[in-house]
Amino acid sequence: MSLKTIANNTTTALLTLSVLVFCWVLYNYGMEYRADCPQRDLTVDIQPNTDTHVNTLRLALSRKELRLNNILKELREANEKLAAAKLANAKFEDQIQAQSELIQFQSSIVPDELAMLHTIPRLPFPEPRSDTARLVSKELINNLKVGKSPANEIPSWISKFCPEVIEHFNAFPLFANMPEADEISVTIGPMKGHVVPIQSSEYAIRTTCELKVGRQVAAQVGSPYYIYAGTQLGGILHAGPIPWDDDADVAIPVEYKKRFVDACNSFTIPDTTLDEAVVKCVETGFGVKLMVVDRKSQVHAKYGWSSPFVDVFLMDEVNGTVRELHANATHGREMDVDHETLSVREDGLAAFKVYPSHEFYPVRPYYYGGLVLQGPSISLATNRYNLRVCRMGVWNHHFEISAASGIDGQLLDCEFMAQYLPFVQHTVSEVDGDIAYSRLSINGTDGLIHYYNARTNQLGVVGRDGHTTRIA
Secondary structure, three states, X not given: OOHHHHHHHHHHHHHHHHHHHHHHHHHHHOHHHHHHOOHHHHHHHHHHHXXXXXXXXXXXXXXXXXXXXXXXXXXXXXXXHHHHHHXXXXXXXXXXXXXXXXXXXXXXXXXXXXXXXXXXXXXXXXXXXXXXHHHHHHHHHHHXXXXXXXXXXXXHHHHHHOHHHHHHHHHOOOEOOOOOOOOXXXXXXXXXXXXXXXXXXXXXXXXXXXXXXXXXXXXXXXXXXXXXXXXXXXXXXXXXXXXXXXOEEEXXXXXHHHHXXXXXXXXXXXXXXXXXXXXXXXXXXXXXXXXXXXXXXXXXXXXXXXXXXXXXXXXXXXXXXXXXXXXXXXXXXXXXXXXXXOOEOOOOEEEEEEEEHHHHOOOEEXXXXXXXXXXXXXXXXXXXXXXXXXXXXXXXXXXXXXXXXXXXXXXXXXXXXXXXXXXXXXXXXXXXXXXXXEEEEEXXXXXXXXXXXXXXXEEEEEOOOOOEEEEO
């Protein structure tokens, strides 16, 4: 064989080998070009190597995925720790801020004055206007007694949602017994033959806890929420419900009514099942009635609500006045409305009571049955009521029946009742006229101190050790 032939054969072999190598590379790294390569030879020669390479790549990829998942897990754990640290730091800062405010607020009171409040005698009330007032007062105390509510009578939803309310009424109980629908407790005066409208300790716990429910509902929709009328008066005179009144009153701006009712009827008391309690709101001609219905509620099918309940009055503010609004027709009787003064709104509500705005505002906090609730200025109550007179209402809300003959409720002997039931005595600081002290006590012994700073619009509650336990 000539050298030329050998050279040609060698060249051909090298070219063939080059093509095979090139096609192998394309087969592994350029799959789209495989059609141009000799398939038969490649299938036999390189398939085993291809499988090994793919398996190696898959193993490497699995390891990288595992490592990536571990890194992501570490990042999530780090973020959770960071979030927990931020939350703990925020809580710590809030505690520091609260403690600082507490110290600053407590420094505004005079320790000597605070200590004196526990020792000064209770100021007497004026003599009753009639002997009947003293006799009726004695009958109420003798027939209904005064005492704490047994723990087994308190519904479970209240025990979980309002422990501070229970604690308050254990320390400052009201009547021990609630009259039945046919039980007559008074034998003289305009209440004779009627079921008196009073609050037992258990009933007071329920109404006060309902006030807390209402506050939560109002907060959900961003509505102001003020104790009002008899409930504000009770906060001033008794630091809780008036013992001889059996409902609760609050006020909200009228523009929040629909949102309040919707939120109320979908509200669930925390840690409570619907079998334990259902929160319900019913619209009425006077506003809204809020109630928590449980197995002990007094249901009034005729009206569509149950007792106890909270009357939620609707307010608006026009031309420097705050107006309590009612439906234009109430109990089938048209209200006497002065249309020239725009007392009737476009939505059909009419101004039932009108107050100067400067009497209603500024609102302030009140201690009420273990809670701290916002309410109108004290001047609203002092201009509307005689705070030195104790008078029963003429309607029993528990049974929705008349509680008196005539239009006037029975006068009671405040001085006699203060020996058995909680009353508040107010004292203005002799050092700082913006500080007002209030001592809640029964017959002037010991008691609970709270004080109000008009400059900061804050209320402090003082424990028995003389230290402020909370402010609001």
